[in-house]
Amino acid sequence: NAGVTQTPKFRILKIGQSMTLQCAQDMNHNYMYWYRQDPGMGLKLIYYSVGAGITDKGEVPNGYNVSRSTTEDFPLRLELAAPSQTSVYFCASRTYTTDTQYFGPGTRLTVL
Amino acid sequence: QKEVEQNSGPLSVPEGAIASLNCTYSDRVSQSFFWYRQYSGKSPELIMSIYSNGDKEDGRFTAQLNKASQYVSLLIRDSQPSDSATYLCAVNMAGANNLFFGTGTRLTVIP
Numbered sequence: 001n002a003g004v005t006q007t008p009k010f011r012i013l014k015i016g017q018s019m020t021l022q023c024a025q026d027m028n029h030n031y032m033y034w035y036r037q038d039p040g041m042g043l044k045l046i047y048y049s050v051g052a053g054i055t056d057k058g059e060v061p062n063g064y065n066v067s068r069s070t071t072e073d074f075p076l077r078l079e080l081a082a083p084s085q086t087s088v089y090f091c092a093s094r095t096y097t098t099d100t101q102y103f104g105p106g107t108r109l110t111v112l
Numbered sequence: 113q114k115e116v117e118q119n120s121g122p123l124s125v126p127e128g129a130i131a132s133l134n135c136t137y138s139d140r141v142s143q144s145f146f147w148y149r150q151y152s153g154k155s156p157e158l159i160m161s162i163y164s165n166g167d168k169e170d171g172r173f174t175a176q177l178n179k180a181s182q183y184v185s186l187l188i189r190d191s192q193p194s195d196s197a198t199y200l201c202a203v204n205m206a207g208a209n210n211l212f213f214g215t216g217t218r219l220t221v222i223p
Contacts, residue, residue, distance in 0.1 A: 033210060040120070042200060042215040043156070050209060058210065090155055099144040099204045101211060103155040 002026055004104035006091050012110045013081040021076040021107050023091030030096045032074040034058075034066065036087040037106075043090065049074055050096075081111045116203050118214035126222050131188040133217050135201030138182070144204035145177055145184045146211065149197045156200055160186065191221045 007022045025032065030051050035043040045058030049068040063085060065077040074093075078085060088108050092101040115138040125131045133147075144163055148156035160175040162168045162184065168175045174187040184203075188195055198218045202211040 031209065035213075040215070042116075042213040045210050048210055056209075099211060100146065100158060100161055101202075103157070106155050 004091055004093055004102055006089075006104035006107050008107060009105065010108045012112060013078075014112060015081060015083065017081050018077070018079050019081070019109075021078075021089055021091075021109070023074045023076065023104060024072050025074075025091075025093040025102075025104075026072065027093065027095075027102070028071060029093035029102075030071070031094045031101075032068065033092040033101065034064070034074070034076045035090045035092065036060065036085075037090060038087050046076065046089075078109075083111050085109065086111045116201055116212045116214040118199075118201050118217050120215055121218040122220055123217055124220045124222055125191050127191060127193060129191050129221075131191045131195065131219055131221070133186040133188075133199050133201075133219065135184045135186075135203075135214055136182055137184070137201075137203045137205075137212075139203070139205040140179075140182065141206040142179075142182075142203045143206075144211075145175070146202040147173075147175060147184075147186045148200040148202060148213075150200055150216065151197045159199070188219075191219075193221045193223050195219060196221050 033048045034046040047066040049055045091104040147159045150156045162175040176185045198216040200216045201214040
């Protein structure tokens with residue numbers, strides 16, 4: 001049982017490039033989340049999903065897109081990278097029976 | 113606006129002392145409250161959850177909840193240098209499918 005996994009661990013992008021951050025969980029959790037964390041700040045919710053085929057915006061969705069075609073996977077897409085998207089990105093998941101979220105190890109993204 | 117407030121710190125305590133971390137929240141009907149610990153460069157990990165008014169103890173950690181005052185705290189007894197981390201308070205607010213996080217309190221335990 002690997003829990004929540006994220007790839008890549010680190011990535012450097014140039015302005016205007018695109019990339020997909022991968023997130024997978026093997027706990028059969030319905031809910032999945034994407035957060036970003038800027039230095040010295042808390043977690044800001046980007047997007048979340050309550051199940052396959054259902055996604056919704058969080059607090060800071062601009063510049064990002066998501067899809068949820070399976071229960072296990074919840075990729076986050078950056079279409080036109082901007083320096084403001086330099087951050088650490090965390091994926092999390094939970095079951096529908098509890099609010100407790102379990103986090104992946106994170107992806108550190110730098111946009112230059 | 114739904115908010116979770118924490119003192120950013122840093123909070124420094126000597127080894128063996130009690131560390132007290134505080135959190136206030138804006139939504140009166142919040143039901144679930146969490147403390148996460150985050151080491152530098154790592155992801156948040158759950159320390160405690162609390163749902164009812166009063167105290168909940170788990171080893172050296174005690175979470176305290178006062179819904180009337182919209183206040184939740186975390187006490188760490190016999191603080192160890194390994195407790196040095198940022199502690200995030202998280203609250204589930206009414207009608208939301210997600211948690212709202214505070215900005216965290218950075219704790220340093222001095223040997």
